[in-house]
Structure formats: C-alpha cells, structure tokens
Amino acid sequence: xxxxxxxxxxxxxxxxxxxxxxxxxxxxxxxxxxxxxxxxxxxxxxxxxxxxxxxxxxxxxxxxxxxxxxxxxxxxxxxxxxxxxxxxxxxxxxxxxxxxxxxxxxxxxxxxxxxxxxxxxxxxxxxxxxxxxxxxxxxxxxxxxxxxxxxxxxxxxxxxxxxxxxxxxxxxxxxxxxxxxxxxxxxxxxxxxxxxxxxxxxxxxxxxxxxxxxxxxxxxxxxxxxxxxxxxxxxxxxxxxxxxxxxxxxxxxxxxxxxxxxxxxxxxxxxxxxxxxxxxxxxxxxxxxxxxxxxxxxxxxxxxxxxxxxxxxxxxxxxxxxxxxxxxxxxxxxxxxxxxxxxxxxxxxxxxxxxxxxxxxxxxxxxxxxxxxxxxxxxxxxxxxxxxxxxxxxxxxxxxxxxxxxxxxxxxxxxxxxxxxxxxxxxxxxxxxxxxxxxxxxxxxxx
Ligand code: HEM
Numbered sequence: 001x002x003x004x005x006x007x008x009x010x011x012x013x014x015x016x017x018x019x020x021x022x023x024x025x026x027x028x029x030x031x032x033x034x035x036x037x038x039x040x041x042x043x044x045x046x047x048x049x050x051x052x053x054x055x056x057x058x059x060x061x062x063x064x065x066x067x068x069x070x071x072x073x074x075x076x077x078x079x080x081x082x083x084x085x086x087x088x089x090x091x092x093x094x095x096x097x098x099x100x101x102x103x104x105x106x107x108x109x110x111x112x113x114x115x116x117x118x119x120x121x122x123x124x125x126x127x128x129x130x131x132x133x134x135x136x137x138x139x140x141x142x143x144x145x146x147x148x149x150x151x152x153x154x155x156x157x158x159x160x161x162x163x164x165x166x167x168x169x170x171x172x173x174x175x176x177x178x179x180x181x182x183x184x185x186x187x188x189x190x191x192x193x194x195x196x197x198x199x200x201x202x203x204x205x206x207x208x209x210x211x212x213x214x215x216x217x218x219x220x221x222x223x224x225x226x227x228x229x230x231x232x233x234x235x236x237x238x239x240x241x242x243x244x245x246x247x248x249x250x251x252x253x254x255x256x257x258x259x260x261x262x263x264x265x266x267x268x269x270x271x272x273x274x275x276x277x278x279x280x281x282x283x284x285x286x287x288x289x290x291x292x293x294x295x296x297x298x299x300x301x302x303x304x305x306x307x308x309x310x311x312x313x314x315x316x317x318x319x320x321x322x323x324x325x326x327x328x329x330x331x332x333x334x335x336x337x338x339x340x341x342x343x344x345x346x347x348x349x350x351x352x353x354x355x356x357x358x359x360x361x362x363x364x365x366x367x368x369x370x371x372x373x374x375x376x377x378x379x380x381x382x383x384x385x386x387x388x389x390x391x392x393x394x395x396x397x398x399x400x401x402x403x404x405x406x407x408x409x410x411x412x413x414x415x416x417x418x419x420x421x422x423x424x425x426x427x428x429x430x431x432x433x434x435x436x437x438x439x440x441x442x443x444x445x446x447x
Contacts, residue, residue, distance in 0.1 A: 007337070008032065008041035016043025017050075025429045026322065029348045033355075039335045050344045051334070052351075058335045059347050059381040062326055063389035069332035072391070073325025073344060079256075079431075081202055082172055085246070086253025087394060099394070101233040101242070102250065105226065108397045113224070114152045115298025118402050121147040122409040131445045134419060137270055138438040141263040144406055149259045153251060154212055155225040164208055169255070171201040177430050209248045217244075227251065254395070261320040262399045264432050266406055267439050268318035269311060271425055272365045273411070274418045274441065279367060280411070282306060284446070287412050296409060301401055304408055309367040311403045312375075315385040317365060319349035322433045324387055349385055350433070358382045415444040 009032070011017040021028050021044070029052055032040045038055030053059055062070060076089050083089055087098055104110070125144050129135070146166055150156040156164070175198040216227060223229075230250060234241055242250070273280045286306040328343040339345065354362040358378055360369065375383055386393035393399070410416070419440040428436035 006036065007039070008036055011043050014046055016045050016048070018044045026348075026350050026427060029323070029346070029351050030354070033348075033351050039337055044344070048342075048344060049340075050346060051337070051339060052346045052348065053334065054348070054351055054355075055335065056352070056379040056381040059352070059384075060388070061334055062345055062347060063324070063381070063387065063391070066332055066334070067389050067391075069328060069330045070326040070345070071329045073327055076325075078176055081198070082176060082205075083253040083256060084249035086249040088253045088257055096390075097235065098246075098250065099390070101235065102230065103394060105229045105233075106394045106398060111397045111401055112298055114148075114398065115301065115401055115405060117151045118148050118405045119296050119298070119409055121151055122406050126410065126413065129414065129443055131443065133443050135441055135443060136438045137416065137441045138263070138267040138435050141266040141270075141406075142260065145259040145263040145266070145402070148402060148406075149255055151225075153226040153254065155223065155227075165205075165255070168201050168205040168208060172198070172205055173256070173260070173431075175201060205252070206248065209251055210244065213244050213247055213251075226254070257393075258395050258398070260432050262402050264318070264320040264434055265311065265315055265399070265403050267435050268320075268433075269314040269403070269407055270410075270416045270441070271418070271435060271439050272314055272317070273310070274416050276365055279310065279365065280415065283310060283407075283411055287408055291408075291412070296405070296412065298401070298405065300408070301404055304404055306367065307404045307408050307411075308400070309370040311400065311407065312370045313365060313367040316353045316359070316383060317363075318427060318433055319353060319385045320432045321385065321387065321393075322350040322427075322429055323348045350429075352382055352384070355382065413446055415446055417442045417444060 009017065012019070017028070021042075032042065032052050033054040038053065038058055040052045040054070042050050042052070044050055053062060071091050072089065080089055085094060087095065087102065090098060122144055125140070125147060143166075146169070150165055175194060212227070213231075216223070216231065223231075227247075230242060230247060232241070273283070283306055286304060290300055290303045324347045326345045326347075328339045328341055328345070331341060332339050334345070353359070356362050360366075381388060386396040386399075419442055422437075422440040425439060426436040428434045
C-alpha cells in the first residue's frame, strides 16, 4: 500500500502523535495534509482518534451541512472557567438563542458606529510615540485592541481599560496557556499553585465584571455601548433579558475573543509590511490619496481597499485562529470515512491558506492577490480566517474594520522598522497564533 493510501502515520502506542503535534502543530498539520491528503488520521494519546480535514468540500460538511453531528472541541473546556456559557463555548439551543440575541449588534451597519472609537483610541495611544523610539509593537497592539474593546463594550477610557481589566485578563490568559500546555491538566479543584492562581485571577475578573454590570443596572437610562445593548436585548419569544451571569459570560467571551485575535493580526501585518517596503509605499500612496490632510474617519474605510487587501493577506499567511476543532457527537460519514462519537476533527486555516492548488506563491506576501474579488473565485472554505457556518466569528466585520483603521492610523504617521536582532519571527501557535518573543520595532516618523 502506498503511503498516500493509508489514513495516517503510525504513532507511539501510548502518546500517539501528541508530542509531535505539541512540538510544532503547524508543521505537523502541514506535513500530514501533504502526505495523507484530504482526510488524515492521527492520535492524541492511546484512544483519541483525530482527523485533520483539508478539503474545502469536506470542511464545509463539518462546519455547515453536517454541523449538527458535531459539538465544539473539548480543548475549549480549558477556557470554560473563564468564559462560562458564552457564545464561544455554549452549544445547541442555548447557543442559538444567545446568537440570535447578540448577532444584530454585530451587523456591518451597527459596527460602523464603533469606528470613531477605534480611531480615537489608537490616536490617543500613539500620542506618546517618538521618532527613533524602540517599542514592543506586539504589546502595543494588545493594548490598543484591549482599549478599543473596553471602550466599545463598557465605554471605558483607555487607562481604565488596561488598569482595571488588563491585569486580571493577562494573568488569566497566561495561566490558561500554562494549563493548556501541560500534558496532564489537573482539575481545577486540585489546589496546585497554578490552579490556585488561576482561580484567584478568575475571581478578580468576575469581581470587576459583576461590579460593572451591577453599577450599570443601578443607573437608569440607555447606553449605546455593547453592555447597554446586551442588557436591553430581549428574547422575541418570551421577552426575557439576560441574567447577570449570562451577561458576564458573554462580555467575557467577546472581550477575550475580540482583542488578542485582532492584536495578532495587526502585529503580523506590521511585521510583513516592514519586510516589504514596496507594499508599505503603496499603502502610503493610498492613505495620502484617500485621506490627504483630513482627519481619518470611519467613512474612509470603504475606500481604503489596498489596506483591506493587506489585512486579508496577513490573515491568510498568519491566521490568528489557525485551527478549528470539533468533536463528533453523532456518527457521521465524512469523505467516505465513518467518524464515531468522541472522535475529533481538526480544520486548519494555516494549512488551507498555504495550499498551492489555490494560492499562487503561497508563502509570499502579495496583497494584490485579493484584488478583483479573488475570494469569490476560490472554492468556499479555502480561505476562511473567521471560520464558517452557524459558529462563524460574530466579530468578523468589527475585526476587519478595526484592523484597517488601526493600521491606517499608525501607518499614516510612522514607518515601522524591525530591530536588527528581530528580523525573523516565528509563529507561536498557542490559543491564537502569536509572534514568538514579540515584535520589536523602531519607529520612523513619516515626513
Ligand atoms: C482578526 C480577528 C479575529 C479572528 C481571526 C477571529 C476568528 C474567529 C473564528 C475562526 C471563530 C470560529 C471558531 C469556531 O468555529 O470554533 C470565531 C468565533 C468567535 N469570535 Fe472571532 N475572530 C476575530 C475577532 C473577533 C472579534 C473582534 C470579536 C468580538 C468583538 C470576536 C468574537 C467572536 C465570538 C463571540 C465567537 C464565537 C461565535 C459563536 O460560536 O457563535 N472575534 N472567531
């Protein structure tokens, strides 16, 4: 039997392929798809079968047409203590009900009203930036997106955003990653040092969020921020509003899902721009012709098409959500193979976005490829940085507008150069795809 006719490689009897996967998930998945094709099987531990699916039509079956046979991956349970029963982790009827309540507020028309806050937050943050200053740009992007989500969600100003919410969020995320990386995840009730710190950080965050919610409930009147909108959202069938606990879970979910992903997208974008001065120059030409000496406004977004293509191409090469996991809930046939309850499927944007059948020079940064509605010419689910089907990212329009506006705000005033010791940066696939070790840059003012 030829290698390609088998479903997957032979792994270790005990650990399966877990160690290889953990060592370098991106390379592992890319090689697996190359060697074994559209559906490849491997193992996490002795019993867990995992299928990597790398064919657009089969991906569509998992995410859309046969999605009822799947639930979200068990991996997400690590995040459950943080985000509870929010949109990202909830299932079936509860998810559907919440999604119906929240979705209207993330529509394109609605998001536009947040554009002003996105620009103001970025401009305020950049005020202290100086010519020739060395900065950790990846940290700046986290701070800016945290500031933007704090402002749009709670109407908090920049300092409040990262003084009040930033520190407990950071601790919680660091500890979640630590737990995720350890092979044996001891249940939270076992009082290890990491578990105790994790629980303490979650309690602190809960305290902050519940006091914001209660404070808002005691002040009558309408608020235009996301918290206000979610508080007023009523279930059409029975007029019910969300409980404090449900509000807390949804806020926490949007907060977490909505800032690190966009921050990474922006960090990778600046990294790629610094390596491609010809693209940066073309971006500057677009900025100068569309905005000129006027203040940047959300209305410019539509016309900034090259900036949009730059973001699309950065999301192709470094998709912040680089893999989507689903667990089989009911036996299902995918590509002629029967998957049983408990089996896992993985779908990797990182793998699909770099397939040479669909993308010319797949490893090169070429924003022009997105001209002329390029994505419409691709089979669905070859380019899908925001996932798809009923669990598609609710914040996709928010994220795209935010990424373009922050990019333009910064590129208008500064050229970003990588520091000499920081020219090549590796991708670190944690919960999201981060630049390993951060991105250190030197700012150069645009004359
Ligand atoms: C570049 C930035 C972003 C990327 C690449 C991204 C990617 C994704 C992906 C791939 C999913 C689907 C996961 C799955 O199917 O298992 C998802 C879900 C989600 N995203 Fe995003 N996201 C981004 C920004 C945002 C923002 C800005 C927000 C909110 C303001 C947000 C909120 C959410 C929520 C709530 C879900 C869960 C939706 C559901 O299951 O109903 N995301 N995101």
